[in-house]
Amino acid sequence: MEGEEAFLNLKKPQALNIDIGTKVYLTIEGVSFNVSSIFVGLLDDEYVIITLPQKYKTVQTKLYPGNKMIVKYLYNGSLYAFQAAIIEIITRPIRAIAIEYPKIVQNQDLRVVRRNNVAIPGRVEFKSHALQVVVFDVSRHGCCFRFQETRKSKVAFKENDTLKIYCLLPGVSNELSAMASIRNIRREDATLSIGVEFFQVNNQFISPLTEFIASIGG
Missing domain, CATH: 2.30.110.10 (Electron Transport, Fmn-binding Protein; Chain A)
Structure with a gap:
């Protein structure tokens, strides 16, 4: 407490x-x-x-x-x-x-609430690529995700690139999606971690995300 x-x-x-x-x-x-x-x-x-x-x-x-x-x-x-x-x-x-x-x-x-450590299954669409990722850090304004790079999944991400991210929050039946801009990229061995900022979000995205953040103590 x-x-x-x-x-x-x-x-x-x-x-x-x-x-x-x-x-x-x-x-x-x-x-x-x-x-x-x-x-x-x-x-x-x-x-x-x-x-x-x-x-x-x-x-x-x-x-x-x-x-x-x-x-x-x-x-x-x-x-x-x-x-x-x-x-x-x-x-x-x-x-x-x-x-x-x-x-x-x-x-x-909630615009100034700290980000929250989570483990949410997700996927990313970037240009012609489709990647399975794990979202591990999330707020109302952005998130961080990671994935294991392989020869098939090697992608040339750059800061300010735009992508679409999907995730399935616990307790939410439908997959949520939002456009996002890449803000930082970090590579550790074969793991790539990317931080993004959401944009063009609507109420169907932000309302369940806000409830989820509140439910985990954000």
Whole structure:
């Protein structure tokens, strides 16, 4: 939780701007992975209601009154976060969790969020070449990918060249694609690592990418 708590000090407090039905991402004290839930409603200055998280059975023992969690969610292109303690687990008339109404809500513009280490299968189209790659570093504005060079896959990449990159994010059924410009190239033995900047992106690309970044703690 230490890294998550550091995030809470990045910005001045903001209001709790959130719509009913918004997906929220929970970092629960004593749990080593994030889970997701849905915002149901609130009573100002008293409590917030969220649904029981996905993978409920795997975190059930940590969902007890007094245990703390960090709640993150997206609103108008920014990532918001607050810390709260669990008040009660509700079983009737709905299955949900009541948590404290936050005293402080912080936000961070995702345009300045650090890149995130990942391992996402992808492919690249460059001129007449089609390459299978692994995306290992990603943000809203760009990514880095790598692949093993062979005689058949040897390609003369140069900075500022344009390519099209495709990737399949976990939990997203359709492959995402975007045009990108090469910003840096690094070769280590037979492995080529390339950093690119996205351009001509649309909402069908940026929305699932933003949700994915938020879900992994970006």
